[in-house]
Amino acid sequence: MSEPRTLLAIDHVSKNFGRVTAVDGISLDIRENEFFALLGPSGCGKTTLLRMLAGFETPSDGRILLDGKDIARTPPNKRPVNLMFQSYALFPHMSVRANVSYGLEMDRLPAKEIRSRVDAILTTTELVPFADRKPEQLSGGQKQRVALARALVKRPRLLLLDEPLGALDKKLRGAMQLELKRLQHEVGITFVIVTHDQEESLVMADRMAVLRDGKLLQCDTPHTIYEHPADRFVADFIGVMNFVPGKVVADGVVAANGARIAGKVPAALSPGTSAVASVRPERIRLFPEAQTANRTTGTVEALAYHGLDLQLHVRTPLSPKPFLVRVTSDAADRRPVSSGDQVELGWDPADVRIFAE
């Protein structure tokens, strides 16, 4: 397979607002035709970074290269970049078609070309039946698609989306996540989306960057970030993780109560240092086979059905917080458990991740 081409190179970019460093020396490459997510808790600097890509903020330091050309100081309207706002910013008095045509009319394109481009994008976004309606006559999801159509019709090299699904209810969000991904692949435009919703990035992104306090913690595929988080913060922020605090030994961590959790110790952690061993809820087995290396017993404190799986909270001697364990409903049916039961838990050393405290 050929190497993916870099469309946008963010090179040691920082942004200070007075004494606040909102973005702190971030470098990352975004590839052509990629669905890329910027993710992090509130205040981590993701919106500021997006605004610098759009041209609404100028970096205090560093370069932003689009196709190798530094655009850090190019005004927004001179960049082949479009920003879709969370509020959609549709013109209320104009029809869907007029909203979508507007940008091309401002660019003074020939009427025939405008018509064919607008028709094509209305079809892609499944808005043809609503072309003559005003925004107030549309549902939230339809408005979102109009905003998207309006941004895409200009054929930007890069489309920036700031919390694009933030205004939608949970069920519609799920549907639109898949819809957005489909559209992105269909139009072949690079998308950079900002979100604080880790589930959303896992579902949609080809690759994602996790930010905290203006710094880049990890940039990779959702799968790698989920399976091999760079540090404890990422492990905790993405998905659910069980943590066992303790001290490093050669081949694992010894918990406070003396139990040993076997796992691969990162080279940077020398024996005797404080660390946490961690394991995902779906990697834990109830009533494991005898040879399972890591095991503990605990008491079921609570259980909740989530359709396909059952989530258990199990109090163990390993950590102050109950372990979260996810078992399939099938497995739970074969050997039912209820609140108050004593259970055995087991997991493999290969599923253990060890981090500095």
Ligand SMILES: Nc1ncnc2c1ncn2[C@@H]1O[C@H](COP(=O)(O)OP(=O)(O)OP(=O)(O)O)[C@@H](O)[C@H]1O
């Ligand atoms: N114009 C500004 N002047 C001063 N400080 C700012 C300005 N814009 C952002 N900041 C600060 O920079 C930091 C990063 O803000 P930013 O909006 O980029 O975060 P965010 O990750 O997008 O957060 P949220 O998810 O809450 O929108 C915050 O501490 C914020 O208060």
